[in-house]
Amino acid sequence: MSKITVYYLEMLSREQLVPGKTATDLIVHEARVKRWPLNRFLYQYVGGPWEWRDKLSWSDPQWQEYAESDQLRTWVGYEQGSPAGYFELQRQTDDTVEIKYFGLAEGFIGKGFGGHLLSRAIDEAWRWGDVQRVCVNTCSLDHPAALSNYQARGMQLYKTEQENA
DSSP states (O other): OOEEEEEEEEESOGGGOOOOOOOTTEEEEEOOSOOHHHHHHHHHHHHGGGTOOTTTTOOHHHHHHHHTSTTEEEEEEEETTEEEEEEEEEEOTTSEEEEEEEEEOGGGTTSSOHHHHHHHHHHHHHHSSSOSEEEEEEETTSOTTHHHHHHHTTOEEEEEEEEEO
């Protein structure tokens, strides 16, 4: 059985954010009208190549409860009208906002969108009321540049774990 390394990162101050290069071709909008099929689509569309599996077996009611919660907000990045990537922010009970999911779809990787979209995710997390901490986790199954993108934006690694694949 192979091992997966899980990396836990956090940012404790908005001033730690190091913005990525602006990608003028990427237009980012919040999906203010919550519709769970959008979140399910984005999860599969972006996460498929990276083996995101934790929610694949969810029922429609599970998706609805998750995606239409007041504690979850979703943004989609578009290039020329096509969804290029997305991020979800989830408000926790302790003044923490977690970047629950973040990623680019396969055809949009390598266009310089990652740093811009992640900068936007972190900035939006800090804007969500009284926030004391922004956190995220990634793993060794993710894109090879994922961890370095989080760290380049100013997020600090605070824990690493090994899990069975």
